[in-house]
Amino acid sequence: MNFIVRTPRNNPEIVEVRYDCECGCKPRARYQRGTDKAGHEHCCCGQVHFVGAGAEERLKYYLEERAAQRLDEELGGYSIYCQEINTPWMESILVAYAVPSKPKAH
Numbered sequence: 001m002n003f004i005v006r007t008p009r010n011n012p013e014i015v016e017v018r019y020d021c022e023c024g025c026k027p028r029a030r031y032q033r034g035t036d037k038a039g040h041e042h043c044c045c046g047q048v049h050f051v052g053a054g055a056e057e058r059l060k061y062y063l064e065e066r067a068a069q070r071l072d073e074e075l076g077g078y079s080i081y082c083q084e085i086n087t088p089w090m091e092s093i094l095v096a097y098a099v100p101s102k103p104k105a106h
């Protein structure tokens with residue numbers, strides 16, 4: 001996936017990772033340098049991305065919690081992918097994202 005990585009002008013310690021989703025949205029998630037956190041955004045079509053520490057585990061946990069509440073049944077399951085991106089401070093961090101088999105309409 002083609003992720004766009006940028007830093008807000010007023011905070012060089014944050015990366016904002018976004019992409020152009022097929023549904024037309026531009027979901028964005030943030031990671032703050034030096035933290036053990038990950039940000040995420042859940043797009044209207046069902047696609048989800050997490051950026052930062054433990055991104056893959058957090059994404060899987062998030063989807064499991066939703067599955068336990070039967071929230072995503074109409075999506076026909078998810079495929080999970082991981083990709084490394086480089087921050088402006090030359091650290092490589094993980095983006096984990098889940099793509100639904102049957103995305104919802106925008």
Ligand SMILES: [Zn+2]
Binds near residue numbers: 021043045046047
């Ligand atoms: Zn979308």
Ligand SMILES: [Zn+2]
Binds near residue numbers: 023025044045106
């Ligand atoms: Zn959308």
